[in-house]
Amino acid sequence: MRRLPLFVFIALIVVLPLLSATPEFWITQLNYIGLATLVVVGLVVLTGVAGLTSFGQAAFVGVGAYATAYLTTALGWSPWVGLLVGLACTAAIAFILGAITLRLSGHYLPLGTIAWGLSLYYLFGNIAAFGKYDGIAGIQPITLFGYSFASGRSIYYLIWIAVLLAVWATSNLLTSRPGRAIRALKGGAGMAESFGVNTAAYKTIIFVYAALLASVSGWLYAHMQRAVSPSPFGLNYGIEYLFMAVVGGASNVWGALLGSALVLIIKDQIQSWLPRLLDSTANFEMIVFGVLLVVVLQYAPGGLWAYVSAPFRRGAATRGKAVAPPPEAPALARRLRPEPGQLVLEVDAARKQFGGLVAVNDISFKVRAGEIVGLIGPNGAGKSTTFNLITGVLPLTGGKVSFMGGRIDTRRARDIAKLGVGRTFQHVQLLPTMTVLENVALGAHLRSDVSVLAGTLRTDRAREARLLHEAAVQLQRVGLGDYLHEQAGNLALGQQRIVEIARALAADPVLLLLDEPAAGLRYKEKQALGAVLKQLRAEGMSILLVEHDMEFVMELTNHLVVMDFGTKLAEGPPAEVQNNPAVLEAYLGGLDDEEPAHA
Structure with missing residues (x-):
């Protein structure tokens, strides 16, 4: 009021x-x-x-x-x-x-x-x-x-x-x-x-x-x-x-x-x-x-x-973009980044069965520091299920997953997040009635320790200012600094995906899992996103990427893992995978004859 x-x-x-x-x-x-x-x-x-x-x-x-x-x-x-x-x-x-x-x-x-x-x-x-x-x-x-x-x-x-x-x-x-x-x-x-x-x-x-x-x-x-x-x-x-x-x-x-x-x-x-x-x-x-x-x-x-x-x-919607960003505040503490080339994630014979259906069939691959790994394959190949196994959303049926040298496949999702694993989702999961700024600040939840009592009595203002400032910085980073106070549900689908990336970045992850981040983006927006991901890689962040835009993937990734029907079909550098006959037959065949969409 x-x-x-x-x-x-x-x-x-x-x-x-x-x-x-x-x-x-x-x-x-x-x-x-x-x-x-x-x-x-x-x-x-x-x-x-x-x-x-x-x-x-x-x-x-x-x-x-x-x-x-x-x-x-x-x-x-x-x-x-x-x-x-x-x-x-x-x-x-x-x-x-x-x-x-x-x-x-x-x-x-x-x-x-x-x-x-x-x-x-x-x-x-x-x-x-x-x-x-x-x-x-x-x-x-x-x-x-x-x-x-x-x-x-x-x-x-x-x-x-x-x-x-x-x-x-x-x-x-x-x-x-x-x-x-x-x-x-x-x-x-x-x-x-x-x-x-x-x-x-x-x-x-x-x-x-x-x-x-x-x-x-x-x-x-x-x-x-x-x-x-x-x-x-x-x-x-x-x-x-x-x-x-x-x-x-x-x-x-x-x-x-x-x-x-x-x-x-x-x-x-x-x-x-x-x-x-x-x-x-x-x-x-x-x-x-x-x-x-x-x-x-x-x-x-x-x-x-x-x-x-x-x-x-009345008029709040038209004023949303004109509202000033949160005031400057001390930066939140950041995690130490692993040395370039250090093993960050190891998926070893990961398996997931739903009854008689084998969704992920003994998949193995590695992600190292300062590397973007693409996890690609046709729809239904098991890519998002693999993401859910890594992040603790789903339990493994067999195999193991290790992060920074320690097993995480027996941990809960929130415990894995504490270790430094951030993610986006195949289907956008924003809170539509909350502002873009608040959605991104939720990603930094673990970077502050405000209690319910402190929030109720309003003694948390200094720490809250730091969280909101961090959220604003990440939104500026991904190009959505003009939408801080807009309700997330009012954004276009492509913009919502970018907000999800900003939310994941607000968690200050060591490993970032992006599930179809370029879906719904225009050509120039994809280029801007690619520039952000390259910058993150240069800063030492490890990225595991699921994406269907092969032009985007081939230009960006250091390493590719191809899945088909839950099984690893091929693995290697993008140029090598692109010319693999099995991959061409199962997934990439015919792409050379298509013009990339520059909508």
Whole structure:
């Protein structure tokens, strides 16, 4: 949100309770909107950004509420101690549930959240110390320096301070190094692993993060109501929170506020008017909500916040190229390059079978420092599968792969990335809603150590500046310095491939694997790319290249390996391979009669 609307919003929030003309009902309604927003902000990160659907957030609200309710009534402890204990219990429960549930994928994940959400709901209602389904009453109000937050108008400020802090912290998190990793979880987890992102750890972290925000909401709810019972923490409320996120805009933190406000206001109006319209006291509320959800998904799949914020974003697309690059910052530390000619990669009898299909059949070759090796062959020859075996995306069926003298075929993709192996992909894997600069900065993930806490509290600005500066330098290097702040999804396919190369270079690799980097490029763009690759070779980088443009390959490479049906057909210098009869018959035959495309 831009500064002026933000200041107006904050001023309005501050002034409303001070006005004697403000009805008590409005204050109560705003309190409930604030409490819901806290939960939904967590869902924005978990579901909207990371793509992990959860129906169980209401149960975490219950953990925070019951923890403080029991401690303040049965033991007489301070509500602030109740907050800390509630957060600790929530973190422990969320960590355990997350470690189990987040292993699920597809529709099994939301079903898993429904299961434990129901389990916690029934647990609250069956513990005698919690009053079973009657709950706990007589909860003491929150006090601070002698001031009591007993009334709705007084706790209002506490609720909205918590909301604004949650929005601020979450916005910081999503624009930081860990935030880029979190945004890659939805649709780019495999790619992120290839750049060193521990996706399993980040899933658990944001699961706990969302649960903690819900727990704070529960703590505030308990001391506002001064009583708790299981009913507000059931599955129907978990569905309602998710509905709020979808309505407002599940990928934007301010959408959480909009969605919470709309749903609670509409819900109140439905409860008032529907019985009169239908002349019935039956509960048709969920039916109306279901219809509204279908309408929103049909006409505003990205949520309503996109429409509300449109006036503030107008013209942003045309300004994208004019935005200044990141300010100068100290360069990131660089790896030591191996000596020219030193063995960097050795693939020894690598084999990959998918059932009875042999995709890679005992392939062997080597790549040395300061050398560009071309891995060529017809479509379906097994080239990209070989790339995936080298980078740990796929496990070997047989053979071994060594990098800088050590075996890597038993390592995970992110561990191989740490050693200095960077790559691009046959099918472009950029995050389309992130800027070009942010996509490339993701490649430098391992070159900084910003924690989630540092990103949330915004204490990472110096290190973040270095990452963004490195990303900008690599984009300038490949000729895309004018597109830093353009959304990656708006670029042409050829430009997206160049962005992938810049992202791989941002990782400062010793070995660079390029999978069809020239596909979709015009003739002059290919020439510019070739010049960049030659410069990288001169700097001592090793490059393994898969490409179908034979003119591009023959001019660029020092050594060629030809594959056909998963088997190595020939190997040697480009001129020798080009004249190999077996290669001509299988792949290169007839190319001399064709004119190269200079589109």
